[in-house]
Amino acid sequence: MGATTQTWSREAVAARILAGEHLIVYNGHLLRIPPSWLEAHPGGTLALLHFVGRDASDEIEAYHLDHTLHIIPRYSIGRVELTDGAWEPLLPPVMSGWVRKRTADGKSSEWFSEATPQRSAVDTPLSPSSQILLVSKDDSSRLAPERATLEPPPTSLSLKLQAQHSQAYKQLHKRIIDAGLYKTPFLTGYGPEVLRYTLLGCISAYAYQHSWFMTSALFLGLMWHQLVFTVHDLGHMGVTHNWAVDRLLSILIADYIGGLSVGWWVENHNIHHIVTNHPSHDPDIEHLPFFAISPVFLTSLWSSYYKRTMWFDRFAQFAVAIQHKLFYLIMAFARFNLYVNSYAFLLKKAFDTRRARGGRWAWGLEILGIAFFWWWFGRVLYGCGSWQMALAYLLVSHAATSPLHVQIVLSHFSMSTADLGPTESFPHRQLRTTTDVICDESIGFIHGGLHLQVTHHLFPRLPRHNLKRASLLVKEFAQEQGLTYAEFGFIDGNAEVIGVLRGVAEQVKLMGKVANVEAKETIEKRLTQKKVA
Known part of the structure; x- marks a missing residue:
């Protein structure tokens, strides 16, 4: 070397x-x-x-x-x-x-x-x-x-112990490789999925032809929801394991069918995986002014990803104070935020002369893909006959994708957001900040297999259909290393997230009460001073 x-x-x-x-x-x-x-x-x-x-x-x-x-x-x-x-x-x-x-x-x-x-x-x-x-x-x-x-600041972590976790992780990775879990199950894995995507799309088209617009919108949203899982795999080079092929396929699905930039998603998602749940660096937990999953966000932190200050201003104070009540409403329309981030990314890349490898042709294809998406989806909306029906179609189709957004945040919002410093090993950090969502194997397709987030975060390139088998090895690893493998049921996971949001909201309300008391005391003090004068 x-x-x-x-x-x-x-x-x-x-x-x-x-x-x-x-x-x-x-x-x-x-x-x-x-x-x-x-x-x-x-x-x-x-x-x-x-x-x-x-x-x-x-x-x-x-x-x-x-x-x-x-x-x-x-x-x-x-x-x-x-x-x-x-x-x-x-x-x-x-x-x-x-x-x-x-x-x-x-x-x-x-x-x-x-x-x-x-x-x-x-x-x-x-x-x-x-x-x-x-x-x-x-x-x-x-x-x-x-x-x-x-x-680095002082840490309670032992460098020797973290090195031990790292060495054990390398051995675990070798077991994963030797078990053949990096081999993509095209027929048994993606075969049923392609049939599912096709069925959902056909139902949506059939319903649209018969003017059953809300049914069509629902099934179109469900198709988008399912397609995202394959785009996720392609973004991690977990399908063909060839960067160019996987990127091309992901652009065709994400941009042309879904109207979202896979280039943006890959850049965003890579950082999320690397600095999981760090308040200043992980974009996937930086959601002010709507959400704050830790009191540290109330100090108006700077985001190294978004290159801006996440101000805890008056609007944020209002929204965060009721965030546990707004959670599902905001999640219902989270896809619109993906559009904003996607197009801002593509616009920025238009002026970036130093694009990543393959960036020029990929960027061009994405621009064409976004234009194609709004052409065909615009025609779908126009064909609804009235602006009221078109608006309803838009909202229903997008709300149908919301279970995906809820599922993803369940895996991180309730976990630690503390920064343990650069001494922390990769496996220790991922197990500390990530949790699985337990579900019956028969309905695992609803979660796309990504309810097994712990194993996915440890082995991001692993084909999604092999995560179940790999998770058994990861649980053995965690037990041997004295690490916690967190997992919640879907209902319990939701309760944990709502609890975290409510906890921060209560702190915001308390801050408001303290501010009101201090303001009242200041006014009373000034009035007293005037009377004395």
Whole structure:
């Protein structure tokens, strides 16, 4: 691996990172990611930035195909010094609000502070001493990160134990591979699904021809709901295991049939998998002004994904105070938010001259796909005969997809959002932040098999139809390592999520009462002062 035999100390690695290099540890080797590849990485730039200075061995092997893993050694610039057989991680600059930006001439890059880090002053389960959250940039004149910036806060985790979890995970991964669980069951897995998609589509078309518009809308929405599961697999390269083929198929389904950008979804979803449930970095839990699943969101955090402050303003205060009551209503129309994110992503990419590998042809196909979708779906709405019926068709078809959105949030909203720092291993983080939704095997198709989220998060490229068998091995692994494998029934899972939302809502109401009391006391004090005067 690599041509050099140089051994890098932790201090030497830190110095090179501060100098602007992107260095990642992989199986004891130090990888230097050149700017050209950082910008062309199919998984997005942020997916790499979150591992600068860290050991990303487990994540790299979980997310990449074999032929890609064979290429990675070319980026090695030597080995790293280990402590008790493990790399003692540095804190990635992006987690402290630091990124590299190109200079005006475009020939080089320089440090840019996009947010201010807030380190926890206490050590509680909600806000551990290891936690760093980002808020809006202050007025300080920092020009570049310092050595202390790369030093993680103290953590209660044992580096040795986390390394043990990592090593056990590698053995588990080998068992998964040896069991043949990466082989896609095209006939037994996707065969019945294709028939299901076709049946739902035909029922929708038949009902539409007979002017049974609400029935047609319902079955069209159910078809969209089911198709999303296949798009999910394709986005993870879990079907043909060929990036170009899987991306092409996913564009045809997601963009042309569903009107959504698979490019946006892949970039968003990769970050969600890498920094699961981190309030400042995971876009899948960043839903202000409508939802806040942790009190930390009430401090107006900065999102490193959306590149904006998630303001807890008056509207957010109002919405979050009743979020547990609005939950299912908002979920019923969550698909409209997917349109907004999809089109914003495609618009941004239109001005991005440094698109990821395959980005140019993929972007063009997506634009054509979105146009095609609104052409055929627009004709469907126009054929409803009146704007009232067209509006009803639009709402019913989109609301029919809502069980998918409810299911996905069940797997994370009720789990820990604490940041345990870069010392935490990949398997420990995924088991801590993810839960399964228990359901009878006969109705597993309703969840698309993705109710087994724990196993999916540990092995994202694993074909969805093999998650059940793999989950048995994961449960053995969790028990052997003393880790918790969380799972709830659908009803209990819903109750857990509503409980979390209600808990934060009550804190918002309490904040409002305190503010009212303080305002009342201030007014009374001023009146008293006037009377005395």
